[in-house]
Amino acid sequence: MSTLEHAPESSFLFYTGNGSDKVYQAHLRQKEAGWVVDYGNGPRGGTLRTGTKTATPIAYEAARKIYDKLVREKTSGGYTPDQSGTLYTASDLAGRKSGELPQLPTAITEEEAERLLSDSAWGLQRKEDGENRILICEGTTIRGTNRRGLFVDIPQHWVGPTSNGRTIIPGEHVGDRFKAFDLLEFMGQDYRPMPYLERFNQLEKITRDIPWLDVIPLDLTTEAKRRRAEWIRFADGEGLVYKRLDAPFETGRSENSLKSKFTETATCLVLRQNAQRSVAVGLRDDTGAMIDLGNVTIPPSEALPAVGSLVEVRYLYRFDGGKFEQPVFKMPRPDMIEEAAVLSQVTRIKVRGDSESSEHAAEEEAEESAEGNRPRG
Structure with a gap:
């Protein structure tokens, strides 16, 4: 590896x-x-x-x-990472370390998420389906970083007024929009030790006039949190993020930021390309062995991922010792490293045994046999 x-x-x-x-x-x-x-x-x-x-x-x-x-x-020459054709900056710093690392939410169970809805110490936000970004604003220059702390190119229209001192804003890059959810520095002042609610309130104040930036709403009361959760689930959202309101900012996986996802996803390694616009994906187990998790169809609007690249896959569950059930391609993940493609990501596992599972297993094996007999793309 x-x-x-x-x-x-x-x-x-x-x-x-x-x-x-x-x-x-x-x-x-x-x-x-x-x-x-x-x-x-x-x-x-x-x-x-x-x-x-x-x-x-x-x-x-x-x-x-x-x-x-x-x-x-x-x-x-005009190519852009955004499928909409949005032009991006071409910074010489791309790929270099920024010194800024994100806070990553810890996954929780549905039972734990239900308890937090009525806990006044926690606020609730929508989990955006984008790429983690931290914006570093200095004067008229805005730079972006990914979840590994490396500088990346950002849309050219992400510009703002001249600022005195450094301002640092974490969020999600979704399409050609920036969805902000935190504030680490403002005009050179360090906000990291401050409670999250104080950082969030200041974030709302300083970003009101930025046309390409949206602040992800934060709900505080039990009624508002339940209403938001129901709306996000009805709108087929990815999930929820809970923030401890009195907590300072910390980098890495955090117990002060928790996530509850409505659907399961995993960052997978592409093992091979198949003939019918699909790829086989896999994850490494605790011994380092690569486990084949099955085939994922790639939509015609997407480029066929290369062998050895990383992709995000949404799935219903995994059969115990088997493959993903109803896998769906979400996006390429050039911002992740191969070490992220591990089997421990998969927590929703279904044990075979009932008649429905047995019938599906037979169908799955037949499909795999047919796929294996096709010429490789």
Whole structure:
């Protein structure tokens, strides 16, 4: 497996100008004792033409330079990571450490979530279905980071008024919008030790006139929290986030930020591409062995993920010792590293035994047999 310093990385880029609708993929990955940079390009939803920028595996540092240069060339030429065609910045800092790491919510059970609805020490927010971002605003410059603390390109229209001192705002990047939920610094003042409710109230005040930014509402009363939870579930939302109102900010996995998801998701490694616009995905178990979790169909509007890349998959549950039930492709995850693709993510497991499960198992095995007999894409 790769180290944190030498991690595989993929970029999925789109171009919709001049009547075109094209996709470009770039992949930095391990091969044998070295690293390679591969690419694919073609019409969106069609078959991609693939190739490599490295004829043989080379050292990571050399491959990284080739990969970064390739991505910069494509983004400066009009390609964008956003499927809508939103243009992004092309910062030379992309991929470098920012020094800022996010707070990550800890998963809780439905019973625990129900208890927090009536606990006045906790507020409730919608769990947005985007990518974790921290915005660092200095003067007229705004930079973004991902959940690994690395600088990433952000939409060009994310600009704001000149500010004195540094302002740091965590949130989620959803489409071409920024969904803010916290405030770490404002005008050079450190807000991290302050209670969350105080940070949130200040966040609402300072962001009212930013057209591309939305503050995720925070509900405080039992009635308001229940109403919000019911609305999010009815709207087929991903889930809820509970924030302890008197807690200071802390990086990493936190017990002061908790999440309750309505559907299960997992970050998976792409094991192979199949003929019918699907990919096989897998996760590593505690021994390091790769477990095949089945095939996931890729929509025609999405680029076919490369082998070795990471994708987010939504599923109903996993059969004990088997594969995902009703897996659905959500998005590529270039912001994650291979070490995240572990089986311990999967907690919703169904034991086979009833007639329905047995019947489904037979159907599943038949489908897998048919899939295995098809030529690989």
